[in-house]
Structure formats: C-alpha cells, structure tokens
Amino acid sequence: MSNLLKVSLSPHIHGKETTRKLMHGVIIALMPAFLASVFFFGYGAIIVTTVSVASCVLFEYLIVRFVFKKTLTINDGSAFLTGLLLAFNLPSNIPVLIIVIGSFVSIAVAKMTFGGLGNNPFNPALVGRVFMLISFPVQMTSWPVPAGFQTGYSDAVTGATPLAIIKEGIKNGEPVSQLMSQIPPPSQMFLGDIGGSMGEVSAFFLILGFIWLLYKKIITWHIPLSIILTIIVFTGTFWLINPEKYADPLFHILAGGVLLGAIYMATDYVTSPMNPKAMLIYGCGIGVLTSVIRIWGAYPEGVSFAILIMNAFVPLMNRYIKPKRFGEEIKNG
Amino acid sequence: MKTFPLGGVHPPENKLTAGIPIRYLPIPPSVAIPVTQHIGSPSEILVKKGDMVKTGQIIAASKGFVSANIHSSVTGVVNKTDSVIDASGFRQTAVFIDTTEDEWLETIDRSSEIITEIKYSPEEIIDKCLESGIVGLGGATFPSHVKLSIPRGKRCDVLIINGVECEPYLTSDHRLMLERSEEILVGITILMKALRVTQAMIGIENNKKDAIARLTGLSGKFPGISIHGLKVKYPQGAEKQLIKALIKREVPSGRLPLDVNTVVHNVGTAFAVYEAVQKNKPLFERVVTITGKSLASPGNYFVRTGTSVRYLIEAAGGVPENTGKIISGGPMMGKAVSNADVPVVKGTSGIVLIPEEESSRSEMTPCIRCAKCVSVCPLNLEPYLLMTLSEKGEFERAVAEGITDCMECGSCSYCCPAHRPLLDYIRLGKSLAAKMARKQMVK
Numbered sequence: 160m161s162n163l164l165k166v167s168l169s170p171h172i173h174g175k176e177t178t179r180k181l182m183h184g185v186i187i188a189l190m191p192a193f194l195a196s197v198f199f200f201g202y203g204a205i206i207v208t209t210v211s212v213a214s215c216v217l218f219e220y221l222i223v224r225f226v227f228k229k230t231l232t233i234n235d236g237s238a239f240l241t242g243l244l245l246a247f248n249l250p251s252n253i254p255v256l257i258i259v260i261g262s263f264v265s266i267a268v269a270k271m272t273f274g275g276l277g278n279n280p281f282n283p284a285l286v287g288r289v290f291m292l293i294s295f296p297v298q299m300t301s302w303p304v305p306a307g308f309q310t311g312y313s314d315a316v317t318g319a320t321p322l323a324i325i326k327e328g329i330k331n332g333e334p335v336s337q338l339m340s341q342i343p344p345p346s347q348m349f350l351g352d353i354g355g356s357m358g359e360v361s362a363f364f365l366i367l368g369f370i371w372l373l374y375k376k377i378i379t380w381h382i383p384l385s386i387i388l389t390i391i392v393f394t395g396t397f398w399l400i401n402p403e404k405y406a407d408p409l410f411h412i413l414a415g416g417v418l419l420g421a422i423y424m425a426t427d428y429v430t431s432p433m434n435p436k437a438m439l440i441y442g443c444g445i446g447v448l449t450s451v452i453r454i455w456g457a458y459p460e461g462v463s464f465a466i467l468i469m470n471a472f473v474p475l476m477n478r479y480i481k482p483k484r485f486g487e488e489i490k491n492g
Numbered sequence: 493m494k495t496f497p498l499g500g501v502h503p504p505e506n507k508l509t510a511g512i513p514i515r516y517l518p519i520p521p522s523v524a525i526p527v528t529q530h531i532g533s534p535s536e537i538l539v540k541k542g543d544m545v546k547t548g549q550i551i552a553a554s555k556g557f558v559s560a561n562i563h564s565s566v567t568g569v570v571n572k573t574d575s576v577i578d579a580s581g582f583r584q585t586a587v588f589i590d591t592t593e594d595e596w597l598e599t600i601d602r603s604s605e606i607i608t609e610i611k612y613s614p615e616e617i618i619d620k621c622l623e624s625g626i627v628g629l630g631g632a633t634f635p636s637h638v639k640l641s642i643p644r645g646k647r648c649d650v651l652i653i654n655g656v657e658c659e660p661y662l663t664s665d666h667r668l669m670l671e672r673s674e675e676i677l678v679g680i681t682i683l684m685k686a687l688r689v690t691q692a693m694i695g696i697e698n699n700k701k702d703a704i705a706r707l708t709g710l711s712g713k714f715p716g717i718s719i720h721g722l723k724v725k726y727p728q729g730a731e732k733q734l735i736k737a738l739i740k741r742e743v744p745s746g747r748l749p750l751d752v753n754t755v756v757h758n759v760g761t762a763f764a765v766y767e768a769v770q771k772n773k774p775l776f777e778r779v780v781t782i783t784g785k786s787l788a789s790p791g792n793y794f795v796r797t798g799t800s801v802r803y804l805i806e807a808a809g810g811v812p813e814n815t816g817k818i819i820s821g822g823p824m825m826g827k828a829v830s831n832a833d834v835p836v837v838k839g840t841s842g843i844v845l846i847p848e849e850e851s852s853r854s855e856m857t858p859c860i861r862c863a864k865c866v867s868v869c870p871l872n873l874e875p876y877l878l879m880t881l882s883e884k885g886e887f888e889r890a891v892a893e894g895i896t897d898c899m900e901c902g903s904c905s906y907c908c909p910a911h912r913p914l915l916d917y918i919r920l921g922k923s924l925a926a927k928m929a930r931k932q933m934v935k
Contacts, residue, residue, distance in 0.1 A: 164815070164816070164817060164818055164828070164829065164830060164831065164832075165816050165817045165828065165851045165852065166581070166817075166828045166829070166830050167817075167828055167853065168828075168913075168915065168916050168919065169819075169821075169823070169824060169825050169826055169827065169828075169900070169902050169915070170823065170824045170825070170902030170905050170906045170915070171817060171819055171823040171824075171826065171828060171844075171846060171851070172503055172504075172660065172823045172824070172846075172850070172906065173853070173854065173905070173906055173911065174501065174503070174906050174907045176864070176907060176908075176909040177854075177909050177910075177911070178857055178860055178909045178910050180909070181860070181862065181909050235857065237860075275858065276857075276858050276860060277858035277859050277860050277861060277910075278858070379867070428860045428861050428862040428863070429860055429861050431861075432863075433861060433863040433866050433874060433876065433877075434863065434866050434874070435867075477877075481874075482866065482872045482874070483872060484745065484871060484872045484873060484894050484897065485498055485732065485736075485742065485745070485870065485871040485872050485897070486732070486742050486743055486744045486745040486746075486747070486871070486897070487744075487745055487894075
C-alpha cells in the first residue's frame with residue numbers, strides 16, 4: 160500500500176455512464192434507419208452521410224485545436240452525431256459542397272461559437288439544415304424517389320414528397336381524397352418507401368431506434384410522445400372538421416420528419432428542457448408549431464422550424480417550470 | 493413491492509459479506525474513545541490519567557439536551573486525554589485507554605438468555621437509553637432518548653424501523669437482523685412502549701430475503717410489528733424516503749418525521765436498546781462490516797468503540813497492496829479517511845477498502861444537460877442548477893431552489909455522465925448559505 164490514501168467527498172463510486180457512451184447509444188439507435196435509407200436511396204445515402212460526418216468532425220477538430228487551443232473533444236461523439244443527424248435531414252443527391260457548408264454552419268456557427276458541447280442554445284444539426292434550406296432552396300427540395308439500391312448520385316430521379324403533394328394540391332383547391340391517390344399507402348410510408356430526406360423516411364426503423372433509446376434509458380418518452388400526440392390531436396381535429404381540406408393525422412405522422420424530429424432532434428440533451436413537466440410543454444409546443452406550419456405555413460414541412468423556435472424557449476422554461484420538490488406542497492399548504 | 497417514488501439509483505450491490513456470520517473482534521491493546529460520537533455537544537470527561545476503568549463504565553457524561561453518555565469499551569488504565577483525527581478529518585478529544593483485561597461492570601447481564609418481558613415504564617426506558625449512551629446507529633448518531641421523548645403537541649402513531657441498508661457493500665444490519673432477530677424484535681417492542689404506539693413497521697430491501705423471512709417468522713410473537721420487503725433502490729434508507737415508501741407520508745421540507753406522526757429508528761439501534769434496557773449493557777460495541785474487493789477476508793465483526801480502523805483491517809487480512817481509499821461508512825455517503833488510525837465509533841457501520849483503480853474520479857467534462865441528475869434526485873431538486881449557482885456564488889437563489897433540502901445522498905454525482913462533482917458544489921453552497929443565514933441572524 161502506498162502511504163498516501165486518497166481523500167475525497169462522497170460518493171466514492173460512479174455509475175458506468177459517460178457522455179461518450181450516451182452519444183454512441185444515439186448513433187447506434189440511428190443505424191437501422193441509416194441502413195434503410197441506403198436500401199432505398201443507394202450510394203447517395205452513404206455519400207451524404209460520409210461527407211456530413213467527416214466535415215462536422217473535421218470542423219470541430221480544427222476549431223478546438225487552432226482556435227480554442229484546448230484538449231480535443233471529437234472523441235466524445237457529439238460532432239459525429241451532429242454530422243449523422245444533419246445527413247439524415249438532407250436529400251440523398253445534394254451537391255457535396257453544400258453539405259460541407261451546412262456542416263460548417265452546424266459546428267462552427269451553431270455549436271462552437273457558444274463554447275462547444277453543452278452551451279449551444281439551438282440544435283446544431285437543425286441550424287445547419289435550415290441554413291441550407293434557406294440558402295439552397297432548389298437543391299434542398301429536390302427529393303430522389305426511392306428506387307432500390309442505386310448507384311446514381313446527382314442524376315437520381317427526383318419527385319415531390321407526399322407533404323409537398325398535399326400542400327400544393329390543397330392550395331390549388333383539390334380535395335384531399337383525390338390527392339391521397341397520388342401518395343403511397345400508409346404501409347409503404349411506414350416502411351419508408353417514399354421520397355424525402357434520406358433519414359426521415361422509414362418510420363419503422365426510426366421507431367426501432369426509439370425503443371432502443373428508451374430501453375437504454377438514453378432518453379425518456381416525454382418529448383417524443385408529447386410531440387406525436389399533439390400533432391395527432393391538432394391535425395386530427397381539423398381532419399374531423401373537414402377531411403377533404405385537411406390530411407389525416409396518420410399521414411402527418413408518417414410523412415416528413417415528425418418521427419426523426421420527435422425522437423432524435425427534439426430530444427437533443429443540450430437544447431431540450433431539464434425536467435419532465437417542461438419537456439411535455441416543450442413537446443406540445445413543437446407539435447402545435449409543426450402542425451400550424453404544415454397546415455397554414457409557406458413550407459410543406461415545419462418540424463425543423465418548430466424545434467428551433469421551441470429551443471429558444473428552453474432557458475425560459477428551465478427557469479420558470481420547476482419540478483415539484485419532495486415535501487414542498489405541504490410546506491406551502 | 494413498495495419503494496419511494498422519486499428518483500434513486502442502482503449502484504452495484506457488492507454485498508460481499510452478506511453470508512459471513514458476525515464474529516467478535518479481539519479486544520485491541522489500546523483504544524481511543526472520542527467524546528463526541530453523536531450529533532450535539534461533546535460529553536464531559538469524567539476520568540483522568542491513571543484511572544482504572546471497567547468495560548461499560550461511564551467515562552464521559554452527556555452535556556446538554558442533545559448529547560450522549562460515553563462508556564469505556566475495555567478494561568484498563570486511562571493513558572491520556574488527547575486529540576484524535578476522526579473519520580471526517582477533524583480533531584476530536586478522545587480518552588485513550590490501555591487495555592489490561594476485559595472485566596465488565598457487574599450490573600451488565602452477560603448471559604445469552606433472551607429476555608422478552610418488558611418491566612419498565614416509558615420514562616424508565618428513555619432514562620435507560622440516556623444512561624446507556626444510545627444513539628442512532630444508522631449513521632446519523634442522533635441521541636435516541638431525545639427521539640423517544642415526544643414533545644408536547646406532537647403525536648406518533650407508527651414506529652418505522654430502518655432495516656433497508658441501501659448502501660453498497662455494507663451488511664452489518666443484514667447480519668444483525670439474521671443473527672439477533674429476536675433481540676431486535678424485543679428492542680422494537682421496547683421502543684413502541686416508550687413511544688406509546690401500537691404499530692411498528694420494519695422496512696427491509698428485497699435483497700435480504702433471508703432476513704425478511706426470519707423476522708416475519710418470528711414476528712407472530714410480537715404484536716403490532718409487521719415486516720415489509722422493499723424494492724431495491726438507493727437511497728431508500730434515507731429517513732424521508734423510507735417513510736414515503738412505507739406509509740406514503742411526505743415529510744415537509746425542513747421538518748422532522750414527527751411532523752407526519754412517525755419516528756424512525758435503525759435496526760441496529762433497536763438491538764442496542766434491547767441490550768441497554770434488558771441487559772443493562774451500555775453502547776460500547778457495534779457491528780461493523782469490514783469489506784473490499786481486494787481484502788483477504790472481509791467480514792462482519794462486533795467491534796468495541798475506540799478500536800482503530802487499522803486494527804480492524806489487520807483482522808480482515810491487512811491492507812491490500814492496491815488500496816487507494818479507505819471509507820468509513822458506505823461508498824455512497826461514507827467518508828474517505830486520511831489514515832487508518834481513526835477510531836471506530838458508534839456511527840461506524842462499515843469500513844470499505846476501495847482499490848487504487850476505482851478510487852480516482854474521472855476528469856469532468858462539460859455538462860450536456862441530459863437531466864439525469866434531475867431525474868435521479870429523490871427530492872426532485874435540480875443538481876445541475878444548484879452546482880452552477882454555488883459555483884457562481886448565488887447562494888440566495890440556491891436556497892430558493894431548495895439547496896438546503898439536499899441530504900447529500902450522492903445520486904446526482906453518481907450518475908452524471910460528464911462526471912461533474914455536483915454534490916461537492918452543492919455541499920459548498922449549503923455550507924456557505926448556512927453561514928450567510930447565520931450572519932443575517934446576528935444582524
């Protein structure tokens with residue numbers, strides 16, 4: 160025995176959890192959906208993901224190494240995850256240079272300017288995505304049609320997403336029942352055989368990852384379920400009022416980025432609230448905003464905007480929406 | 493199966509000594525008995541250098557309301573009164589006695605017969621607890637006679653007995669429940685009589701099925717006592733959590749169990765009360781678990797107070813080569829001692845040796861706001877926020893956010909994936925907030 164004993168305050172043991180393990184857990188949860196998009200979109204999905212992940216990690220490396228001049232943080236897996244999530248939000252045929260620019264915005268602007276992991280108020284991947292959507296609207300909305308495993312990239316066959324079809328159609332006064340005939344049936348949408356961002360299409364595989372995240376206790380149900388339920392209630396109400404003017408709630412859940420957003424983007428630790436009560440309110444807010452943008456907004460899809468807007472309210476929610484403390488009520492009563 | 497509803501963690505149990513019967517530790521050649529082995533004012537020393545003392549003889553008398561008598565744990569000669577470093581690292585006055593033999597006071601009944609008949613009045617029971625220096629043996633060391641004297645205007649309708657032992661590694665209460673079951677049940681009956689209650693509930697975590705079975709089997713002979721298995725979850729042994737788990741009452745913030753009409757005593761205390769009341773034996777020995785993954789022969793021992801931890805470790809095979817930390821108490825809430833010469837006191841439930849490779853903390857990384865600390869806090873506090881407020885010196889707001897409610901169970905620090913020392917900062921904030929409050933009172 161060395162003569163010196165270590166002295167520290169309790170607790171003297173620590174659980175096995177680390178930041179890195181949590182990040183890796185989310186990455187693992189995303190793998191089924193990634194494989195599904197490779198299956199549906201072919202090489203394009205692999206190229207987009209590789210470029211996005213590599214450039215996010217590289218930008219973080221460069222900034223920490225040469226600007227912060229601190230210990231490298233790329234091992235914590237967060238830059239990798241941001242890159243992966245950004246890729247999931249992109250069409251699988253987008254020019255590579257645009258991905259690099261988007262990654263730069265995600266990491267350099269949305270994350271590192273605030274001091275890196277843990278300090279950014281907005282979800283980095285979504286900031287990157289929205290930046291790209293506004294700056295490169297054409298490239299960001301030309302969606303390849305799923306065509307089995309294909310090797311084409313920029314020459315992939317593209318088509319409108321189900322959300323865009325409905326949006327356009329309703330604007331032109333066509334009844335929803337007629338528009339629905341142009342859209343794949345729910346079973347096909349559930350598997351992911353539809354146009355859209357490369358990672359958002361397969362509801363089934365995204366839910367598979369959700370179950371894994373819950374099982375591993377990486378996230379709780381509060382945010383995803385409150386978003387999904389709010390969208391069902393909100394869009395369902397309008398659908399019940401006039402099913403010819405509004406699409407049904409099942410369509411709203413399966414089309415577009417609701418599941419990707421609710422399970423993987425809105426639950427981002429850094430930019431979501433710190434207690435269950437606030438999480439539920441945050442989730443409801445995202446659900447309402449998503450539905451509002453989809454039904455009345457200019458864009459067919461509103462998940463990214465909804466999450467970013469609610470991100471802005473998170474500090475306020477953490478300040479004023481408090482968990483009920485043990486023994487508190489009786490004290491005041 | 494019952495448990496407390498909010499938060500909690502599941503550290504590996506590592507109850508290495510659960511199957512090892514309690515043995516008597518040989519009496520050490522000398523003891524250093526601190527005069528503060530309880531919460532409250534130090535006791536007044538009654539002996540001086542050169543005095544002969546017998547085992548069980550009072551050597552320091554309770555001074556003030558919240559204080560307790562201290563008895564000699566050996567027979568021998570008082571060598572000196574000097575300071576000793578206690579488990580918390582503070583200097584304490586202690587009576588040093590060189591052992592000559594082991595001659596107990598004649599008044600102590602050393603027979604192994606179990607006396608079940610209680611022939612004392614509540615007042616006499618409380619007096620005997622005071623005389624015998626009984627304090628809470630769960631670790632808080634609050635003088636038991638004070639807890640048994642219910643102030644005017646308060647009422648107690650159920651006695652709760654804490655047999656949870658939720659700390660990893662520790663098995664002293666477990667073994668005591670198995671091996672001294674009947675004595676404990678008599679002790680509980682005595683406590684019930686003193687408190688004038690007809691109902692007592694023993695809460696035991698379900699990882700001690702043998703103890704639950706044994707006590708349940710014997711409880712038929714003891715009217716009013718029921719045994720309740722609890723789902724394993726740390727910190728169930730915390731008083732407020734145990735009350736919530738067993739009788740669903742929530743002790744208000746800053747208040748005592750008596751405010752929800754209950755009193756909690758530890759099983760070890762129940763045993764000590766039995767010995768004090770039925771056998772006239774003052775509290776000068778207790779069960780201590782000596783354990784650790786690298787220790788040659790971990791075990792459970794009846795240890796005389798004042799025995800040095802070093803002596804106890806020697807009995808368990810000596811300090812292993814790779815020891816990094818020695819903890820007095822359990823690994824979640826215990827204290828890391830700076831050297832092995834600290835004495836075993838009434839509140840020492842165990843000594844845990846942590847190997848070098850498990851004794852260092854990992855480097856802290858930025859908070860990723862995962863909210864795990866919030867979800868594991870049994871009091872529903874927000875540890876991440878309390879840490880930040882303490883760091884920034886915003887004590888007023890920290891108090892408003894409930895920092896003084898924190899009971900320092902360590903669940904937040906335990907689960908933090910960024911390895912942030914949440915509890916360290918909360919402790920700092922608590923102590924500085926208390927200091928500030930005192931200053932304001934003086935003004």
